[in-house]
Amino acid sequence: xxxxxxxxxxxxxxxxxxxxxxxxxxxxxxxxxxxxxxxxxxxxxxxxxxxxxxxxxxxxxxxxxxxxxxxxxxxxxxxxxxxxxxxxxxxxxxxxxxxxxxxxxxxxxxxxxxxxxxxxxxxxxxxxxxxxxxxxxxxxxxx
Numbered sequence: 001x002x003x004x005x006x007x008x009x010x011x012x013x014x015x016x017x018x019x020x021x022x023x024x025x026x027x028x029x030x031x032x033x034x035x036x037x038x039x040x041x042x043x044x045x046x047x048x049x050x051x052x053x054x055x056x057x058x059x060x061x062x063x064x065x066x067x068x069x070x071x072x073x074x075x076x077x078x079x080x081x082x083x084x085x086x087x088x089x090x091x092x093x094x095x096x097x098x099x100x101x102x103x104x105x106x107x108x109x110x111x112x113x114x115x116x117x118x119x120x121x122x123x124x125x126x127x128x129x130x131x132x133x134x135x136x137x138x139x140x141x142x143x
Contacts, residue, residue, distance in 0.1 A: 009049040009060075015116045021123075025049075035127040041141045043131040045123055051112040058112040062119070064126045065143050066093070066133035067104035077104075077137060084133075091126060093133075106130045 007013075008025040016023050016031065024032045029049040036042050045064040052059055067073065073081075073095060081093040081104055091108035106129045108122050134143050 009051075009112075011113065012047050012049065012119070015119050019116055019120050021120070033123060033127070035124065035131070037128075037131065041131055041135065043127040043134070044143060045127040045130070047119070047123065054109075059109045060112045061107055061109050062122050062126050063105050063107040064130035065103050065105050066130035067102075067137055068143065069102055070100065071102065073102055073104065080137075081133070088129075090122065091129070104133065106133070 008029040031047040033045050048061045085092040096103045
C-alpha cells in the first residue's frame with residue numbers, strides 16, 4: 001500500500017490512507033496514485049508534496065500526463081486541448097517540454113489543506129481527464 005523513499009506531506013498521507021487509496025511516494029516526496037477504471041484502463045496521477053503560496057493561501061498541484069511524445073504536439077492536438085480547457089471548472093491542460101519530449105499535463109492547483117472529499121475528487125477528475133485524452137489521441141493505455 002505505501003512505499004516511501006521520502007516521507008512526503010503528512011496531510012496527503014492521512015487523506016489517502018483514510019480513503020483507502022494505494023500510493024507510493026517518489027524521490028521528490030510526491031504521491032503517485034494509479035487509478036484503475038471500470039473499462040480496465042489505468043492512469044498515473046501525482047499529488048505534489050511541495051506547496052507554494054498564492055495570495056496568502058498555501059496551494060499544491062495535482063496532475064497527470066495525458067500525452068507524451070517526441071518533438072512538438074501538432075497544432076491540431078494543441079488547439080483541441082486548448083478548446084477542452086473551456087469546459088473545466090478546475091484545472092487545465094498545459095504543455096511541458098522536458099528532455100526532448102513534450103508532455104501534455106492536466107493540472108489542478110488547490111488548497112494544500114483541502115479536505116478528503118475535495119482532494120480525492122480532484123485526484124479522480126485529474127486522472128479521468130488525462131486518461132480520456134490519452135485514449136482519444138493515442139488510443140493506448142501507457143500512461
